[in-house]
Amino acid sequence: MSMTKISTITVGVGGTNTIQFTSIPDSYxxxxxxxxTRNSSTLEHVLIGFNGSTSNFTGRYVTGYNxxxxxGEYARxxxxxxxxxxxxxxxxxxxxxxxxxxxxxxxxxxxxxxGENNSAVYWTTVFSSNVWxxxxxxxxxxxxxxxGSTILExxxxxxxxxxxxxxxxxVS
Amino acid sequence: xxxxxxxxxxxxxxxxxxxxxxxxEELAQRALDVAAYEERAAAELAAKNALAALKxxxxxxxxxxxxxxxxxxDTLVI
Numbered sequence: 001m002s003m004t005k006i007s008t009i010t011v012g013v014g015g016t017n018t019i020q021f022t023s024i025p026d027s028y029x030x031x032x033x034x035x036x037t038r039n040s041s042t043l044e045h046v047l048i049g050f051n052g053s054t055s056n057f058t059g060r061y062v063t064g065y066n067x068x069x070x071x072g073e074y075a076r077x078x079x080x081x082x083x084x085x086x087x088x089x090x091x092x093x094x095x096x097x098x099x100x101x102x103x104x105x106x107x108x109x110x111x112x113x114x115g116e117n118n119s120a121v122y123w124t125t126v127f128s129s130n131v132w133x134x135x136x137x138x139x140x141x142x143x144x145x146x147x148g149s150t151i152l153e154x155x156x157x158x159x160x161x162x163x164x165x166x167x168x169x170x171v172s
Numbered sequence: 173x174x175x176x177x178x179x180x181x182x183x184x185x186x187x188x189x190x191x192x193x194x195x196x197e198e199l200a201q202r203a204l205d206v207a208a209y210e211e212r213a214a215a216e217l218a219a220k221n222a223l224a225a226l227k228x229x230x231x232x233x234x235x236x237x238x239x240x241x242x243x244x245x246d247t248l249v250i
Contacts, residue, residue, distance in 0.1 A: 007182045009189060017194060017202065018179035025184055047205065054201055074212075142179075146209045148202040159182075 001164060003032065008158040015040065015150035019157045022140040026102045028161030033096040033141065035157040037081040041149030044080040044115045044124055046094055049142040050107070050132055059130035079113025080124050081145065081155075087118040091155060102137040177202070223247065 009019050024031070037046065047054075057075040079094030086092075094113040101107060111128035132138075143157060177194045194202065230244035240248075 006184070007187075007189075009180050009182050011180060012191075014178075016180045016191065017177045018198070020179050020181045021184065022181055023184035023186075043209075045209075054205075144202070144205070146205055148177075148206050 001162065004028070004161045004163070006159040006161050008156055011151055011153055011155040013153050015152045015155075017144060017148065017150060019143045019151060019155075020140060021157075021159050024101075024139055024141065024159070025161065026137060026139075029100065029164045030162035031096075031098040031101045031138070031141070032160040032162055033094075033098075033143075033157060034160075035079070035094040035096070035143060035155075036091040037094070037143075037155040037157070038083070038086070038091045038152045039081050039145050039149045040084050040152060041145060041147045042083050042085050043145075043147050043149070044083055044092065045074075045077055045146040046079045046081050046092075046113070047076040047144050047146050048078040048096065048109065048111075048130070049076065049144070050134070050138050051136060051140050052142070053134075056133040057130055058133065059128060061126055061128040063124060063126045065124040074128075076130065077126075077146070078109065078111040078128050078130065078143075080115035080126050081151075082115050082117060086115065089154075090116050090118065092116050098138065098141075104135045104137075106134065107132040107138060 006025065007021065054076060059075045059077050060073050061077055062071045063069065078096055081092040082090050092113065092115040094111060097110045098107060109130040109132065113126045115124040145151065177199065178191050179194055180189065181192055182189045226244050227247045230240050230247050233240050233244065
């Protein structure tokens with residue numbers, strides 16, 4: 001297996017509402033994104049979209065926050081960010097894996113995330129799983145906050161292409 | 173002055189990264205996301221408060237030795 005960095009998006013001064021990778025090369029087998037984000041809101045949820053669409057997503061999550069746990073259904077919910085109330089200069093981490101992104105089958109999306117916060121009172125970890133019920137190849141990926149808040153300066157998202165097998169050969 | 177909402181876009185065909193204002197469709201979706209969040213948050217709060225009320229009522233009835241409703245019993249039985 002090989003992992004190739006495709007691109008890193010870095011949020012500059014003033015922040016942004018959405019991070020988007022477009023015209024993603026179709027030469028890999030899977031995609032992997034590492035997002036390091038902080039937002040201007042007091043809420044943590046990061047949402048994902050494909051090909052400019054937010055339709056046809058079904059999602060479930062399990063989360064741990066403070067001394068609590070919770071689970072539920074939440075389409076497009078992929079992970080957590082650190083918020084404006086969290087420790088200064090701290091960013092949440094979201095890892096997103098998308099296997100077979102060019103397939104004509106439905107796409108699965110796995111998320112593992114932590115809203116980093118140097119506090120004994122409030123922090124969050126999340127495992128999420130989404131299905132995009134579309135047979136279209138994924139050519140663009142969008143990340144945004146559920147409350148439409150600003151993704152702050154210093155946030156980054158790096159897109160990697162994953163190729164099966166040594167040197168790209170299929171593992172049999 | 174009205175704030176201009178933007179997105180940062182990396183284009184794999186050109187390798188270029190641009191800051192672009194959100195389209196009218198994206199602004200509309202953003203509004204839908206916010207509304208959906210507010211609805212979900214309200215529903216979760218209502219459910220949390222309802223469960224807390226049921227538990228409190230169940231506990232009080234247990235102490236008083238009076239019958240619980242099925243809903244109250246469900247909060248206690250694993």
